[in-house]
Each structure stands twice: as C-alpha cells, then as structure tokens.
Amino acid sequence: xxxxxxxxxxxxxxxxxxxPKTYAIDVRVFVATIMATMVxxxxxxxxxxxxxxxxxxxxxxxxxxxxxEPVQLPAAAIISEPIVGAMSTQSLMPSNPQARNSNSKxxxxxxxxxxxxxxxxxxxxxxxxxxxxxxxxxxxxxxEHVATLGYKIRETHVNIDTPxxxxxxxxxxxxxxxxxxxxxENDGNIRDQTMPSGQHLLVDMKNLEADFLNSESRLARAMQxxxxxxxxxxxxxxxxxxxxxxxxxxxxxxxxxxxxxxWPDEGVITxxxxxxxEKPLLPVLPSIKELFGIPRVNAETxxxxxxxxxxxHELRGFRTEDARKVHHLxxxxxxxxxxxxxxxxxxxxxxxxxxTEFGRIDIWDVKERDETPGYEDGLRxxxxxxxxxxxSYEDASPCRLLFLDGVLHMANQTDRVFxxxxxxxxxxxxxxxxxVGILGGGDGGSLREVLKHKSVTDVTMVELDxxxxxxxxxxxxxxxxxxxxxxxxxxxFDDDRLSLIFTDAFAYVKDEKxxxxxx
Numbered sequence: 096x097x098x099x100x101x102x103x104x105x106x107x108x109x110x111x112x113x114x115p116k117t118y119a120i121d122v123r124v125f126v127a128t129i130m131a132t133m134v135x136x137x138x139x140x141x142x143x144x145x146x147x148x149x150x151x152x153x154x155x156x157x158x159x160x161x162x163x164e165p166v167q168l169p170a171a172a173i174i175s176e177p178i179v180g181a182m183s184t185q186s187l188m189p190s191n192p193q194a195r196n197s198n199s200k201x202x203x204x205x206x207x208x209x210x211x212x213x214x215x216x217x218x219x220x221x222x223x224x225x226x227x228x229x230x231x232x233x234x235x236x237x238x239e240h241v242a243t244l245g246y247k248i249r250e251t252h253v254n255i256d257t258p259x260x261x262x263x264x265x266x267x268x269x270x271x272x273x274x275x276x277x278x279x280e281n282d283g284n285i286r287d288q289t290m291p292s293g294q295h296l297l298v299d300m301k302n303l304e305a306d307f308l309n310s311e312s313r314l315a316r317a318m319q320x321x322x323x324x325x326x327x328x329x330x331x332x333x334x335x336x337x338x339x340x341x342x343x344x345x346x347x348x349x350x351x352x353x354x355x356x357x358w359p360d361e362g363v364i365t366x367x368x369x370x371x372x373e374k375p376l377l378p379v380l381p382s383i384k385e386l387f388g389i390p391r392v393n394a395e396t397x398x399x400x401x402x403x404x405x406x407x408h409e410l411r412g413f414r415t416e417d418a419r420k421v422h423h424l425x426x427x428x429x430x431x432x433x434x435x436x437x438x439x440x441x442x443x444x445x446x447x448x449x450x451t452e453f454g455r456i457d458i459w460d461v462k463e464r465d466e467t468p469g470y471e472d473g474l475r476x477x478x479x480x481x482x483x484x485x486x487s488y489e490d491a492s493p494c495r496l497l498f499l500d501g502v503l504h505m506a507n508q509t510d511r512v513f514x515x516x517x518x519x520x521x522x523x524x525x526x527x528x529x530x531v532g533i534l535g536g537g538d539g540g541s542l543r544e545v546l547k548h549k550s551v552t553d554v555t556m557v558e559l560d561x562x563x564x565x566x567x568x569x570x571x572x573x574x575x576x577x578x579x580x581x582x583x584x585x586x587x588f589d590d591d592r593l594s595l596i597f598t599d600a601f602a603y604v605k606d607e608k609x610x611x612x613x614x
Contacts, residue, residue, distance in 0.1 A: 292412030293351065294376040297438070298366040298383055302400040307389040308357035308364060309340050317386040318346050318353060324386075325379035327370060355387075362391050362400075369411070377408055377424075377435070377445070406443065408435040423455055423501030430501045434459045442493055447570060451562045454500040458570050460493035467491055469508075497538060497571060499563070505538045510574050514540035522548050529553070534600040537563035539575025542587045546580055554593050557600040564588065564595070 307313055311334040322329045328349035335343050345354040348370065355366040364387060370376055390399040410424055410431075419425045424435055434443055442462035449456045466488040468478065476490060484490045497505040505513075518541050522528050527550045533541050537558040545554055558564060568575060568588060577583040583590050596603065 292373070292410065292414050292418075293369055293371040295409045295411050296368045296376050296380065296406065297408075298368075298380070298387075298404065298406045299363070299438075300366075300384075300387060300405075301361070301363045301403045302391055303362045303364060303387070303402060304389040304391045305340075305359040305362060308359040308362070309336075309342065311336055311342050311344070314342055314344055314355070314357070314387075318344060318355070320386050321368075321379060321383050322346065322348060322353060324382035325368075325370075325376065326374060327372070371412075380406065403441075405438055405441050407438045423457070423498070425501070428501035429503035430457060430459070430498045433496060433503060434461055439464050441488065444493065446495070447566065449562065449566065451560055453560045453562075455498075456560075456562060456566055457498040457501070458566070459496045459498070461496060462488050462491055462493045464488060466494075495571060497567070505540065505567075505571065505574065507571055507573060510538070510540045514544050517541060518544035531555070533557070534604070535559070538567040538571060539564070539587050542590075542593065543575060543577055543580075546577055546583055546587060546590055546592070552592060554590075555596065556593060557596045557598060557603045559597070559599055561597045 315332060315334055318332060319329055330347045330349055332344060332346040337343065340359045341357050343354075343356045345352060350370040350372045353366070353368045355364055357364045366383065366387065368376065368379070368383075384402075384404055388402040388404065390402050392398065393400050408424065408431075410422065410426060414422070414425075419427070422428070424431050426432075426436065434440060440461050441464050442460070444460040445457070446460055447456065447458040468476065468485055468487075468491045472478070472490060472492050473485070475492075476484065478484055478490075495507045496503060522531075522545065528548060529550055529552045531545050531551055531554045533545065533554065533556040535558060536542060536556060537560065542554065542556060545551060568586060572586070575587040576585070577587040577590060578585045580587075587593070588595065
C-alpha cells in the first residue's frame with residue numbers, strides 16, 4: 096500500500112468519453128434529391144399511365160415533347176355517346192351529318208376512344224386531319240398495389256362516369272299513388288304502406304351463358320320482365336359495364352329495388368330484390384329462373400349445362416305480433432327455418448301450395464349442402480363402395496316436407512322413426528289391441544303402423560281436413576304404403592278395417608262420450 100492507503104498494483108479503470116458517430120449531410124443536396132425524384136416519378140406517371148389528355152398535353156410540352164396545336168372545337172361538335180358494350184366511347188364529333196355541315200368545312204374534330212386492350216387514343220378527324228393521332232396512352236400494367244386503386248376504378252373496373260345503359264320502366268297501367276289513395280284502398284295495384292315491412296329475395300345462379308351475362312341490353316330486358324311478372328312497377332334502371340367483363344345493374348321500383356352483378360367467365364349472377372308490398376314475392380322466382388337462367392354450352396361435350404340456382408327469402412321490417420303469427424313465411428315458422436330462409440338448403444322445389452277451408456298446405460322438396468346419397472340412392476345409381484358420388488349432394492334424393500300453416504307436419508325420410516316411436520309403445524302396452532282410435536294423422540303414417548298389429552280388427556281415424564288425406568296419398572304415397580302388410584291393401588286408406596271420419600277430433604270425442612259414455 097502507498098501512503099494514501101491504495102494498493103500499488105491495483106487495476107485502474109479506463110475512462111473513455113463516448114460520442115455518437117455522425118455523418119454530415121448538406122440539407123440543400125437532400126432537398127434537391129427529393130425534388131428530382133418527385134419530378135421523375137410524376138413525369139413517368141404522366142407518360143405511362145392513363146392520365147387525362149388535358150393534363151398530359153401541357154406537361155409533355157413542358158418536357159420538350161412536340162405536340163400538335165390544340166384543336167378549337169365548335170360548341171355544337173361536343174357530344175357524348177355511350178355505347179352499349181363492355182366499354183364506352185366518348186365522341187367529340189356529332190353523329191348527325193347536318194350538325195357537321197353546319198360548321199366550317201375547315202373545322203377539325205377530335206375523337207377519343209378506349210381500345211380493346213385498354214389504350215386511350217385521341218384522334219383528329221376532319222378534312223385536314225387525315226386520321227392523325229394526337230396522343231396515344233398505353234394501358235398501364237395491372238398491379239395489386241394499393242396505389243392503383245383509383246386507376247382500377249376508373250379504367251379497368253367500371254365506367255363510373257356514365258351508365259352504359261339506362262332508362263325508365265314499362266308501366267303497364269296508370270296508378271294513382273297519392274298518399275290518400277294508398278292508405279284508403281288496396282285493390283291489388285296499389286302499394287300497401289300501412290306497415291313498415293317488406294320481403295327480401297336473394298338469388299344466386301351459375302352455369303349461365305357468358306354472352307348473356309355480358310349484354311347490358313339483354314340483362315336489362317330480363318330485369319324489366321321479372322318486375323312485370325311480379326306485378327311490380329319499374330320506375331328507372333341503370334346498368335354499368337365492367338372491364339374486362341361483367342355488368343352491374345340496379346332498378347328503382349315503386350315498391351323498392353332490384354339489383355344484380357354478373358361474372359361472365361364464371362357463368363354466375365347474383366340478384367337481390369326487395370319490395371315493401373305485402374304481395375307475395377316468392378311467385379316471381381320461377382320467372383327469374385326462366386328469364387335469367389340462360390344455360391351455357393360445355394366446351395368439351397357441346398351440351399348445355401344444368402343451371403344451378405340457390406335462393407333465400409326473408410320477411411323484413413317490423414310487423415305486429417298478430418301479423419307474424421298468421422304469416423306462414425315468418426322467421427319463426429318451420430317453413431322459413433327449414434326451407435325459404437337458409438342458403439345452406441341448396442335445392443328447394445315448391446311442389447304444392449293449396450288453400451283449403453281449414454288452412455294452408457305446402458309441400459317442398461329440399462336438399463342441404465352436406466346431404467349425401469342414402470342406401471336407396473346407392474341402389475338406384477349403382478354406386479360402388481369407393482364411388483365419389485357418395486359424397487355429393489347432387490346425387491342424393493331430395494327430402495319431401497309437408498307443412499300445414501307453415502308448421503312442419505311430416506318428412507318422408509324420417510317418417511318411420513317418428514311414427515314407429517309414436518304408435519308401438521302404446522300398442523305393445525295393451526295385451527291384445529283390437530279397436531284403435533287415431534285423432535288426426537291425415538298423412539297415413541300412424542295408420543300404417545297400427546295395421547301392422549294382427550290383433551287389430553277396426554280403426555277409427557278422425558281427421559279435420561279431407562284435403563290433407565288426398566294430398567298425402569298423391570304426393571307422399573310411401574307414408575301410407577301398406578303393400579308389405581299381409582291382409583291389407585296397397586294403400587292403407589283403402590284397408591277394410593278403417594273408418595275415416597272428417598270432422599273436428601275434439602268435438603267428435605266429446606260427442607261420443609256424451610252419447611255412449613265412452614270413446
């Protein structure tokens with residue numbers, strides 16, 4: 096240790112002053128570099144992109160590119176002519192020969208157009224022009240960069256300036272649509288505005304003809320005919336052609352609107368119709384299928400492809416509780432939950448709708464997207480164990496549903512599960528059932544299961560609506576099929592042991608008990 100009390104050989108800490116390493120940048124050079132980059136980028140965009148010629152000409156002149164002197168056009172010479180097709184052409188030359196002759200012979204007209212490959216070409220036209228090209232702008236290379244969004248909307252997606260096709264609807268007859276008349280009368284021709292409610296129909300179709308899906312005039316005609324078929328009123332319509340293909344149209348209805356969009360290459364159209372009228376909207380669906388369902392031809396087989404249609408129907412707006420309860424298509428009804436509302440039900444065929452003295456009868460054939468063929472389908476189609484068609488809903492048989500006043504009454508694919516568990520526990524609980532009473536059961540399923548018991552000698556069925564029995568026998572014959580029961584008839588309703596009475600079941604039981612003391 097030294098005199099100060101420190102160890103002589105102790106290590107000493109090295110202290111170094113830390114300073115950040117920097118580079119000197121001249122601000123003037125930095126600003127000049129940025130400005131030069133912006134000028135180059137701006138100039139490149141003007142020359143390469145589809146910029147408006149009115150902006151491009153002065154800039155290109157400033158850059159030293161020689162351009163012809165701007166042409167002074169007479170006011171009468173400037174018009175706009177939308178052309179029906181996949182693109183629009185704006186012409187600065189009047190189509191009327193008299194209008195041309197009314198101007199000076201030395202006048203030169205300028206015609207602008209968009210070529211098939213997306214180029215913008217501006218030509219001179221007149222006695223002194225000789226087809227001279229004023230400016231030709233090449234189509235910009237397509238890119239997914241967000242900076243090209245404006246370009247896509249303006250040049251490659253849709254003509255947003257002027258509809259390619261528009262017009263007013265064909266009103267079949269005059270209508271008094273004043274407020275007082277609408278709210279006082281409802282003769283079937285007047286929109287009902289008494290409730291803030293409506294109906295919404297969505298329709299998707301595929302395997303359609305590309306030319307049809309790319310034709311504004313044909314699509315507009317189909318749209319107007321669909322509106323007329325639905326008993327609705329078209330006020331006006333507007334169609335825009337897309338690039339390179341496709342059409343978007345909207346029709347303004349007195350009752351609300353109809354709109355659609357097409358994909359010609361894919362053969363697809365998606366359509367949307369909404370009405371505020373209480374007139375049923377579903378009856379217009381067959382007309383939409385017929386008018387828009389133009390099938391395309393398969394390029395390999397040369398045959399027309401089957402048009403596939405998927406649709407959904409919803410009641411919209413605000414209805415009273417009483418109005419909702421009585422409407423068979425209300426969102427809480429079985430027919431809405433199982434058929435009309437879900438898009439997952441890819442096959443929907445309305446087989447029957449009937450109004451009877453006692454209510455409404457509907458029969459639908461449906462298939463869901465995840466449906467697969469059953470055992471009987473395999474036998475019918477001869478499917479081998481590894482056949483891929485076992486996994487396709489297209490080869491599955493549809494399920495037939497019977498609805499009474501919108502309530503699901505029976506499904507032919509599950510009726511045996513339902514009727515066997517309903518009937519046999521009660522029948523086996525009796526040692527030897529002979530006389531059996533069935534209240535309701537107009538489909539015939541319960542009767543079929545009862546007649547399987549050999550001890551039964553007579554059956555009394557009490558059904559309110561005779562139409563339920565006749566409809567079931569015609570459209571659901573498998574439910575009342577007794578051909579495999581010894582001693583019965585091919586149809587259970589023809590069995591000699593049956594007494595069929597059409598009346599109110601509860602009133603019948605009450606009367607029988609009062610008259611005989613028992614039922």
